[in-house]
Amino acid sequence: MNLTAEQIIRLYRSLIRIRKVEQKIEELYPRDEMKTPVHLSLGQEAVSVGVCSHLKREDYVFSNHRSHGHYLAKGGDLPAMIAELYCKETGCAAGRGGSMHLVDPQVGLMGSSAIVAGSIPHAVGAAFASWYRGDNRVAVTFFGDAAMEEGVFFESLNLAALRKLPVVFVCENNYYAVCSRLSARQVNERLTARAGAFDIPAYQADGSDLLSVYEQAGTAIAAARSGQGPVFLECLCQRWRGHNGIGDPGRENYRRSEDLDDAFRRCPVEIFKNKILAQNLAPEADIAAIDEAVDGEIEAAFLFAQQSPLPKKEELGRFLFE
Amino acid sequence: MPWTKLYVERQEPHFDHDAGQAVRKLSYGEAIREALDQALAADPNVYVMGQGVDDPGGMFGSTKDLHKKYGGRRVFDTPLSENAVIGMALGSAMCGLRPVSVHNRPDFLLVAMDQIANHAGKWHYMFAGRVKVPIVIRACIGRGWGSAAQHSQALQSLFVHTPGLKVLMPTTAFDAKGLLLAAIADPNPVLYFEQRWLYKHTGDVPEEMYSVPIGQGVIRREGKDITIVAVSHMAVEALRAAEELAKLGISAEIIDPRSLKPFDEQLVLDSVKKTGRLLVADLSWKTCGFAAEVIATVTEKGFASLKSAPVRVTFPDIPTPSSYVLEEAFYPGVADIVSAARKMVE
Numbered sequence: 001m002n003l004t005a006e007q008i009i010r011l012y013r014s015l016i017r018i019r020k021v022e023q024k025i026e027e028l029y030p031r032d033e034m035k036t037p038v039h040l041s042l043g044q045e046a047v048s049v050g051v052c053s054h055l056k057r058e059d060y061v062f063s064n065h066r067s068h069g070h071y072l073a074k075g076g077d078l079p080a081m082i083a084e085l086y087c088k089e090t091g092c093a094a095g096r097g098g099s100m101h102l103v104d105p106q107v108g109l110m111g112s113s114a115i116v117a118g119s120i121p122h123a124v125g126a127a128f129a130s131w132y133r134g135d136n137r138v139a140v141t142f143f144g145d146a147a148m149e150e151g152v153f154f155e156s157l158n159l160a161a162l163r164k165l166p167v168v169f170v171c172e173n174n175y176y177a178v179c180s181r182l183s184a185r186q187v188n189e190r191l192t193a194r195a196g197a198f199d200i201p202a203y204q205a206d207g208s209d210l211l212s213v214y215e216q217a218g219t220a221i222a223a224a225r226s227g228q229g230p231v232f233l234e235c236l237c238q239r240w241r242g243h244n245g246i247g248d249p250g251r252e253n254y255r256r257s258e259d260l261d262d263a264f265r266r267c268p269v270e271i272f273k274n275k276i277l278a279q280n281l282a283p284e285a286d287i288a289a290i291d292e293a294v295d296g297e298i299e300a301a302f303l304f305a306q307q308s309p310l311p312k313k314e315e316l317g318r319f320l321f322e
Numbered sequence: 323m324p325w326t327k328l329y330v331e332r333q334e335p336h337f338d339h340d341a342g343q344a345v346r347k348l349s350y351g352e353a354i355r356e357a358l359d360q361a362l363a364a365d366p367n368v369y370v371m372g373q374g375v376d377d378p379g380g381m382f383g384s385t386k387d388l389h390k391k392y393g394g395r396r397v398f399d400t401p402l403s404e405n406a407v408i409g410m411a412l413g414s415a416m417c418g419l420r421p422v423s424v425h426n427r428p429d430f431l432l433v434a435m436d437q438i439a440n441h442a443g444k445w446h447y448m449f450a451g452r453v454k455v456p457i458v459i460r461a462c463i464g465r466g467w468g469s470a471a472q473h474s475q476a477l478q479s480l481f482v483h484t485p486g487l488k489v490l491m492p493t494t495a496f497d498a499k500g501l502l503l504a505a506i507a508d509p510n511p512v513l514y515f516e517q518r519w520l521y522k523h524t525g526d527v528p529e530e531m532y533s534v535p536i537g538q539g540v541i542r543r544e545g546k547d548i549t550i551v552a553v554s555h556m557a558v559e560a561l562r563a564a565e566e567l568a569k570l571g572i573s574a575e576i577i578d579p580r581s582l583k584p585f586d587e588q589l590v591l592d593s594v595k596k597t598g599r600l601l602v603a604d605l606s607w608k609t610c611g612f613a614a615e616v617i618a619t620v621t622e623k624g625f626a627s628l629k630s631a632p633v634r635v636t637f638p639d640i641p642t643p644s645s646y647v648l649e650e651a652f653y654p655g656v657a658d659i660v661s662a663a664r665k666m667v668e
Contacts, residue, residue, distance in 0.1 A: 086647055093452070097448050110413075111453055115440045115441070118437075119441075124406065125411060125413020155406030320446070320447050322487065322510050
């Protein structure tokens with residue numbers, strides 16, 4: 001994989017931006033100003049970045065309850081996202097959606113569903129729309145390992161494969177559904193085999209390693225775009241926090257200590273940064289400059305959110321119908 | 323979007339309106355087919371999908387041969403995966419298409435309740451109107467010939483209860499065409515429930531495109547003693563009941579709401595103001611059903627008009643049986659409406 005320094009910098013910026021946004025949310029969440037259940041993507045940032053870096057602005061993305069990373073990586077507006085967490089009128093969903101329902105149709109993020117697997121068939125429909133118009137877009141759906149226990153997942157794979165639609169099914173396998181381990185929920189952990197049952201090519205990436213995701217996603221997305229039909233990409237990753245909220249109280253009760261050690265050791269930011277510096281892919285000064293710029297951008301976004309007006313109570317019924 | 327200029331809103335004055343030779347007659351099923359045909363011709367973003375839409379029968383004739391005219395790209399069969407199919411319809415609608423998702427029976431929509439209630443009804447609101455979901459879901463309510471508990475359900479009340487969905491139930495061929503065209507043109511999710519027995523009926527159906535306004539009910543017969551709000555096939559029963567009641571000296575006003583959500587409550591309130599009595603005949607169950615909703619609305623907003631307690635004529639709260647003897651006992655009809663109305667007036 002040959003990436004220019006510019007591409008490396010762009011990937012790093014996207015990665016550290018998600019990391020720092022999530023950390024800032026975690027820092028300020030105890031103030032009780034963001035009154036919405038957050039599902040942090042800490043530990044899983046590389047998946048969003050590795051996939052979305054291959055997408056064009058007009059390509060479609062459908063997200064789930066853990067939507068922050070997908071939204072940011074696809075180019076969603078940061079101040080509007082933070083304002084949504086602060087329940088403000090200036091939020092990306094004007095305070096009607098909250099953290100689990102980020103949206104930015106201007107960059108192709110057509111919505112996020114908090115019903116597990118709920119948005120998977122939407123990507124099939126978006127891919128159908130692209131096929132129907134012949135405009136060569138792809139539709140990505142991000143979901144967790146538990147979504148593969150829902151019937152609509154299998155229905156959607158069949159439908160997409162049957163009609164050879166350009167859907168990119170991305171499973172972020174973090175091994176946990178709230179506190180239930182994958183082995184307690186599925187007969188085996190060979191998730192890519194499920195795609196094989198529908199003759200859908202499957203790819204697997206180390207979800208903690210941005211370059212691994214980037215490489216596998218690149219191949220998968222190119223295949224989908226070429227008209228060969230849908231693809232499936234499994235990214236093995238680590239959820240650093242609990243299912244929702246901040247921190248993960250009592251995690252020792254459901255996660256083995258060796259898994260936890262492994263999870264924290266495999267930090268997506270550290271792995272990528274170390275690779276950049278070790279292989280001299282980009283100058284260290286540029287990295288530091290990005291960190292600083294991102295900090296400033298985040299400060300401004302939070303300030304915007306905090307100072308924005310709340311929705312008006314008399315507009316409760318607004319947006320019910322078009 | 324070609325819709326705005328092509329549409330001429332029309333109003334069918336009476337159920338048994340006959341414009342003579344001037345207006346062409348079509349069956350209910352043919353009227354649905356013509357609406358789909360014209361919508362497909364008028365708007366390249368309209369497509370029709372569903373299990374069996376391209377089979378020789380074409381969903382009781384309502385989609386017959388449309389795939390030959392418009393090709394398999396725009397009119398096509400689907401797997402039986404109702405939830406994924408409606409989810410696909412939604413996703414495509416978010417991206418600019420106008421899907422019509424066809425389902426043989428409403429019973430199967432329960433399998434897709436997640437996509438209908440959790441997603442279709444919520445998407446526009448949840449995202450502050452930034453993503454639109456103009457989808458139409460068609461399903462035909464079954465009845466008779468031992469259809470039994472899982473091929474005869476009229477589930478409109480469930481969908482009326484769910485915010486964000488529009489629910490239409492045409493009774494006449496005229497409304498079948500006009501409401502379907504209105505549904506396809508509407509920028510919101512619309513459920514469109516047909517009734518199998520109505521497919522036998524014919525009526526005046528103009529050849530041009532027209533829409534029947536969503537949210538506007540119609541007085542099928544004017545009267546002064548009692549208001550009967552009758553949904554879908556129950557409007558047919560109610561009209562026959564009104565003839566029986568007329569022989570007894572009771573003048574019944576029949577209102578066909580056509581659109582259950584939004585509901586033309588003013589039409590009903592004005593009628594009850596005149597008659598003082600309200601009977602609601604719905605083809606669905608009694609408890610928490612649409613009939614209860616109409617009565618609650620009139621009780622809240624028109625209580626002073628009421629001379630007697632309102633009455634519901636509905637399915638009993640049990641699943642539909644198969645045996646024709648039990649079916650007869652299950653389905654309310656002319657006799658039940660006549661009997662209830664007499665008690666209220668006399």
